[in-house]
Amino acid sequence: MRDDPTVVALVNRAGAGDQDAWNDLVDRYAPLVWSVCRRFRLGAADADDVGQSVWLRLVEHLPRLRDPAALPGWLATTTRRECLRVVRAQQRKERIEQPLDTYMTPGEQDALVEHEVLAAERNMLLRTAFGQLPEHCRRLLALLMQDPPLSYAEISARLDTSIGSIGPTRARCLQRLRDCPAFAVLADADSRGG
Amino acid sequence: MSVIWDDDDQLLAALREAVHEAERVPPAFVEAGKAAFTWRSIDAELAELTFDSSGACSPRAPTRAEPAPLRNLTWASSDLTLEVEVDGDALLGQVVPPSPGEIDVYVAAACVATRPVDEIGVFVIRPVPAAAFRLHYRSGTASILTTWIRLP
Numbered sequence: 001m002r003d004d005p006t007v008v009a010l011v012n013r014a015g016a017g018d019q020d021a022w023n024d025l026v027d028r029y030a031p032l033v034w035s036v037c038r039r040f041r042l043g044a045a046d047a048d049d050v051g052q053s054v055w056l057r058l059v060e061h062l063p064r065l066r067d068p069a070a071l072p073g074w075l076a077t078t079t080r081r082e083c084l085r086v087v088r089a090q091q092r093k094e095r096i097e098q099p100l101d102t103y104m105t106p107g108e109q110d111a112l113v114e115h116e117v118l119a120a121e122r123n124m125l126l127r128t129a130f131g132q133l134p135e136h137c138r139r140l141l142a143l144l145m146q147d148p149p150l151s152y153a154e155i156s157a158r159l160d161t162s163i164g165s166i167g168p169t170r171a172r173c174l175q176r177l178r179d180c181p182a183f184a185v186l187a188d189a190d191s192r193g194g
Numbered sequence: 195m196s197v198i199w200d201d202d203d204q205l206l207a208a209l210r211e212a213v214h215e216a217e218r219v220p221p222a223f224v225e226a227g228k229a230a231f232t233w234r235s236i237d238a239e240l241a242e243l244t245f246d247s248s249g250a251c252s253p254r255a256p257t258r259a260e261p262a263p264l265r266n267l268t269w270a271s272s273d274l275t276l277e278v279e280v281d282g283d284a285l286l287g288q289v290v291p292p293s294p295g296e297i298d299v300y301v302a303a304a305c306v307a308t309r310p311v312d313e314i315g316v317f318v319i320r321p322v323p324a325a326a327f328r329l330h331y332r333s334g335t336a337s338i339l340t341t342w343i344r345l346p
Contacts, residue, residue, distance in 0.1 A: 019231055026227035031216035034223055044220070049326060049342045051223055055230035056240070056339075089246065123212035130209060145210040174202050177209070187199060 011068035025071075026055070031127070032072065033079045035120040040083040050082040076121050122186060129180035137173035144170060229303035238330060238339035241269035241276060269329075269340040276331060276338065280345055285322055287329075289315035295333030301325050 007028075013021035033054050037047035057078055065071065130138065143155045156163045177183060198204050245268035265280040277288045287297065292315030299307040301323055311317045311331065319329075326344040330337070 014231075017234065019228075022231045023228045026224060026230075030224045030227050031219050033227070034219040035215050045326070045344055048223065048226060049344065051227060052230060052326070052328075052342045055227045056233050059230055059234045060240070062234075120215075122208075123215050126209050126212035127216055130213065141206070141209065142213075144206060145213060147210075147214075170206075171202060174205055177205065178199065183199075 007071060008068040011062065011065055011071060015062040015065070025058075028128075029072065029075050029124070032075055032120055032124040035123065036076060036079040036117055037083055039117065039120060040087055042083060042086060046086050050079065050086060053082045054079050072121065072124060076117055080117050125182050125186040128182035129177050129186070132180040132182060133173060133176055137169075137176055140166070140169055141173055141177075226302065232303040233339075236330065236337075236339065238337040239271045241271040241274070241338045241340050243341050243343065244268050244270045244275075265345065267343065269338075271336075271338045274331070274336055274338055276329060276340060278329075280322060283321045285319040287311075287317040287319065289317070289331060289333075291315070293333050293336065295331060295336070298330040298332070299323060299327055300330060301327050305330075 007025075010021045010025050010028075014025055030051075033051055034047065037050050042050065054075065058075065061074070065074070130141070133141070140155070140159060143150055143158060150158075152163045152166050155166055159166075161169075178187075245266065247264070247266040267278045267280075269276045269278075274293075275290045277290060279286045289295070289311055292313070293311070294313050294315070295311045297309045297311055297317045297319065298305045299309070299319055302325070306323065306327075307319065309317050309319055311333070322345055326342045328342050329340045331339075
């Protein structure tokens with residue numbers, strides 16, 4: 001995030017050898033790496049292999065990462081490249097074993113993948129913005145996002161607040177989400193990507 | 195992107211999807227990422243898998259009557275290649291150009307075996323690791339780490 005001091009601090013600490021900071025980075029960005037793998041339809045074993053390659057590259061790359069704010073983009077690009085390597089190896093294999101099958105051309109595959117990777121990055125930015133909210137907002141929104149949905153009566157009981165306050169608080173918290181620095185990056189990306 | 199960020203319901207739905215996506219990440223995937231920090235202490239150049247006989251040149255699946263074909267793998271760094279052949283219960287390896295040293299076998303973040311590389315660059319690893327593994331070749335002048343591989 002261009003204005004996320006947490007990420008900058010974590011990258012600097014991890015680069016200096018702090019395992020706890022590294023763990024925080026992995027917790028934060030593993031969903032991005034994983035979801036890019038899933039969008040390439042990789043199986044669990046291939047995703048594990050891609051993950052290992054990506055984290056190893058990040059370990060090597062950390063000391064040279066001059067702009068820690070560029071980390072999410074770097075991770076998405078690196079994961080996409082590693083996934084393409086695996087997918088192309090599979091395609092070569094399938095072409096030999098099933099020569100009559102139709103498959104997407106690399107160009108079609110890339111277009112699909114580009115769209116999916118953008119969705120993964122968008123989700124990561126949403127999670128980052130969510131993490132920047134005050135705790136009472138995170139608690140309320142987490143309850144509102146439960147599946148199956150909770151009634152306002154249940155939510156008011158859990159938060160020990162009035163039913164009437166839930167709607168207005170929900171609106172205020174979502175507005176705070178839009179005001180988060182990570183959300184500004186998201187809106188920028190959307191206006192560029194259409 | 196079709197989400198209208200100004201709409202509360204659509205924003206909440208997009209946030210729900212993003213949060214649930216994170217919850218679907220297997221814990222082992224996250225743990226493996228944390229364990230990768232161990233590699234920080236290893237000063238090595240990464241070698242890419244540039245050839246795999248199972249992906250590039252197996253014209254047909256073996257029938258039950260014939261033995262499984264040998265699997266050949268090649269990893270290349272800027273100066274060296276590691277050529278590995280899977281032969282039954284062993285990995286037979288060749289460092290090119292030949293140079294003596296040692297090969298470490300890593301499974302996850304743990305070094306599970308160290309084998310010598312002889313004067314003509316040959317090494318043998320037995321048994322074949324049952325999980326995903328990588329090799330780290332060390333000599334006086336080189337330090338090469340392969341990408342991960344999982345053999346059936």
